[in-house]
Amino acid sequence: MPDHQQRIAYLLARYADKTCSREELDELFSAIGQGDGPEGLEQLLEEIWQARHPAPEIDYEAVYRQIKPAVPVRKTIPLKRIAIAASLLLLAGTAYWLLPSKRTGKQATVLIQPAQRRILPATNKAVLTLSDGTTVPLDSTGKQLIQQGNVAIRQQNGQLLYASQPTDGNIHYNKLTTPRGGQFRLVLPDGTKVWLNSASMLRYPTTFSGKERVVELDGQGYFEIAANAQQPFKVKVRDMEVLVLGTDFDVMAYGDENSVNTTLLTGSILVKEGSTKQLLQPGQQAVIDNQDHQLTVKTADIRKVTAWKNGMFVFNDMALPAILREVARWYDVDIVYKASPGAELYGGGIGRDLQLADVLALLEGNGFNHFGIEGRKVIVLP
Incomplete structure (x- = not known):
């Protein structure tokens, strides 16, 4: 067996025995993901899988769909190669990998x-609270049209969509609240897309007017802002503000966490806490301590930040x-x-x-x- 195939076999064995380091895991995925790798790589992976975990024919497409969001591989890799790798690394077919710093070798006995x-895990569910106090329960399957003045709100496919219409002069504020065990998506009147994680709330106007587009967040939300340089977007989290022109970012602001974390993926944002301001670059995270309100900036782990989404x-x-x-x-x-x-x-x-x-x-x-x-x-x- 060529040296490179021996190395892959060694890394797979290390993973199966739960002795694989985080660096070796990265090396393994990189080796599997090489589009110009050896012709026999797929056969090697299949042989190792059968030797370690004899099983019926694997539904490679289903396994790939499970692991796809989290596996750091190139999109040009052949589907079957990714699926075989995923099957090997997941071992029992479960979409996970864990590398604790200390291992006990004991069996799980929950x-x-x-x-x-x-x-069961969370589903698409939320409560929409209209400006007059009316509440509307939302879920994955519901389809309805909610008329609020001259604003049309459509629920479909687990999300709310606000139609952009001329204002009648009255600005109404709605709230979208997800419970624990729920999540939901929202398209604001300007086209901005928001993903709300569980136990979160977003308060927003049914139409954006004036010099700024302002929303209030509690919990966690991921934002894809519709660009409008003439009307900057602002997210308020208690005493903190995030000023945006056009960008993708995540804000995690749960009351039971130690800090409020704002992570920038693309574009630029200005994070403000009291008199302190910090301009973020893509890949950076602003961390505001919930006790002393100190603001620090660090390099973000983007994969972790966006994993929930x-x-x-x-x-x-x-x-x-x-x-x-x-x-x-x-x-x-x-x-x-x-x-x-x-x-x-x-x-x-x-x-x-x-x-x-x-x-x-x-x-x-x-x-x-x-x-x-x-x-x-x-x-x-x-």
Whole structure:
């Protein structure tokens, strides 16, 4: 076997044994993703898969759809090659990989009451509150037209779309609120697209007039701003402001987190906290501490920041409490600590389409704590 194929086989074996470092994982994906790689690479991957995990014929298309949002590979790679690689790296067919800094080698034994074996992930659901206080429940399947003055609001395919119409002189403010266990999309009257994560709220006018387009956010939202240099876009989060001309960015502003994080993907934004202002460049993140309100700027982990929008939990040296806060919002559960969380840091990702018990089993198998589920509570155990 040529040296490069031996190296791939070695890296795959390291991953299967959960001894693969984060650098080796990157090397493995890079080797698999080389479009000009050896002719026998696909055959090699298939042989290794059959040797390690004999199974019926794999639905490569389905596996590819699961892993596609999170796998760092080139789009020009042949589909079957990606799918085989995904199958090998996922081992049991689950869209995840975890690389904790400490490993225990123990089996996962999540304690679950029989009635709680199927706590499902979040779905498209929200509540629209009109300016007169009327509330309209929203979900994935609903299709309706809501008339508010001369503003037409259409719900379809798990999102709200506001038709851009001339104002009648009255500006109405609506609120879109997602519960824990929910998410939703919104197209504002100017064409700006917003993705709201679970347990979030966006307040906005039904038409934009004046010198600025201003919305208020609580929770987490991803924004694709419709460019309009004559009318800058502004996102308010309590005492913080994000001033935008035309760009893509994410704001995470949950009250139970340690900071408000604003991450820029494209364009430019100005983050303001009190008298402090900071202009961000693509790939940077502004972090405002919720205690002392100090603003710092660091290089962002874009894959982690946008993972929720792409259907993944992605960790980068994250401690268990931070991971469980995301889990609580997504699955609408409470976290109860009957033991201190382990000190291990997790790296990798888990698909957000899994049931809660599966997510906890993956965390448990790669960490020190056990978990139980009682009603809608996740119990952290020794």
